Amino acid sequence: MRKTLSIIIVFCLFTMVLVSCRKTNTNNNTNNTSSLVSENNTKLEETDKPIYNKNDILVVFFSATGTTKGVAQKIADITGADLKEIVPEIAYTSADLNYGNSESRATKEQNTQSARPKMKENISIEGYKTIYLGYPIWWGQAPRIMSTFVENSDFTGVTVIPFCTSGSSDIGQSDDKLAEQANGGEWVQGKRFSSNASVEQIQEWINEMNNQYTKKQMILKINNTEVPVTWESNNSVNALAELVSSKEMVINMSMYGGFEQVGSLGADLPRNDKQTTTNYGDIVLYSGNQIVIFYGSNSWSYTRLGHINLSEQEMTDLLSNGNVSINLKISQ
Ligand SMILES: Cc1cc2nc3c(=O)[nH]c(=O)nc-3n(C[C@H](O)[C@H](O)[C@H](O)COP(=O)(O)O)c2cc1C
Numbered sequence: 275m276r277k278t279l280s281i282i283i284v285f286c287l288f289t290m291v292l293v294s295c296r297k298t299n300t301n302n303n304t305n306n307t308s309s310l311v312s313e314n315n316t317k318l319e320e321t322d323k324p325i326y327n328k329n330d331i332l333v334v335f336f337s338a339t340g341t342t343k344g345v346a347q348k349i350a351d352i353t354g355a356d357l358k359e360i361v362p363e364i365a366y367t368s369a370d371l372n373y374g375n376s377e378s379r380a381t382k383e384q385n386t387q388s389a390r391p392k393m394k395e396n397i398s399i400e401g402y403k404t405i406y407l408g409y410p411i412w413w414g415q416a417p418r419i420m421s422t423f424v425e426n427s428d429f430t431g432v433t434v435i436p437f438c439t440s441g442s443s444d445i446g447q448s449d450d451k452l453a454e455q456a457n458g459g460e461w462v463q464g465k466r467f468s469s470n471a472s473v474e475q476i477q478e479w480i481n482e483m484n485n486q487y488t489k490k491q492m493i494l495k496i497n498n499t500e501v502p503v504t505w506e507s508n509n510s511v512n513a514l515a516e517l518v519s520s521k522e523m524v525i526n527m528s529m530y531g532g533f534e535q536v537g538s539l540g541a542d543l544p545r546n547d548k549q550t551t552t553n554y555g556d557i558v559l560y561s562g563n564q565i566v567i568f569y570g571s572n573s574w575s576y577t578r579l580g581h582i583n584l585s586e587q588e589m590t591d592l593l594s595n596g597n598v599s600i601n602l603k604i605s606q
Pocket residue numbers: 336337338339340341342343371372373380381409410411412413414415439440441442443444469
């Protein structure tokens with residue numbers, strides 16, 4: 275009996291140890307997950323804010339089943355823009371959205387050019403200079419409620435960047451049609467995303483948009499020659515832009531290692547260091563407070579700041595003939 279009792283006690287103790295071990299593992303996992311999540315969140319919050327004009331950017335979207343909303347939220351996170359949703363006065367039920375039924379509300383609306391479903395509330399776009407405008411593709415077009423919105427908004431002086439989500443169709447003429455219906459605005463070529471568009475894909479597109487369409491740009495001159503730069507969208511570049519926004523910055527660079535020129539920024543920028551193999555034309559942040567421009571290659575933990583769009587020969591000619599000075603300023 276005693277023996278049985280002690281076996282039971284040992285078994286219980288063993289089980290308790292096992293359970294507590296498991297719990298620790300689970301906790302560890304949970305911690306890992308949440309730290310991953312928060313790392314990602316932080317990454318989004320800290321890394322991917324806009325370069326300039328962040329207060330002037332708005333993301334407006336309509337989304338019936340949440341896909342476009344997801345992309346819109348990512349764009350707003352990356353750009354730091356405000357986010358506004360076009361909400362229909364009468365919500366779409368799943369029966370309304372049944373595109374297999376020629377009598378469903380959505381199908382009938384799309385078949386009626388003049389249909390203008392009402393919005394629950396008007397959306398003000400006053401004060402915004404750049405608007406990302408998102409919608410799902412319905413029968414190859416923008417849902418008619420998008421026409422309601424664009425016809426009731428004044429886009430004068432606004433750069434409109436359309437985007438859409440769809441099962442498979444491209445954006446087609448849907449963005450052009452909205453541009454035709456809208457009052458003013460500089461409408462640029464829109465972009466279609468799939469339902470599983472990654473933050474990286476969206477970020478890459480926003481970088482393109484920033485470089486093509488934002489009014490202000492950070493200008494880099496090497497020995498007084500302006501060079502064409504594609505800047506990254508991250509908080510290091512934002513901080514650099516802010517640093518030079520009040521006053522043009524002149525940095526005396528030094529040739530180093532036969533592949534780069536390096537100079538002190540005189541200030542610490544937020545770091546997003548990653549093991550990086552650089553190439554000619556790359557601009558990186560080293561050690562948080564030095565800017566490095568490459569005419570060759572190196573592998574180190576850097577934060578990418580941008581890339582100069584010149585050939586290897588042009589970069590070599592610019593940087594390999596002795597120390598240079600660079601100027602950074604924001605264009606007006
Ligand atoms: C009425 C209707 C029509 C649609 N027509 C198309 C289409 O022509 N081509 C396509 O690729 N997807 C089409 N879709 C799929 C949606 O574009 C796709 O699911 C979209 O990502 C949904 O976005 P949302 O969740 O933001 O509403 C249609 C969906 C609905 C409800």
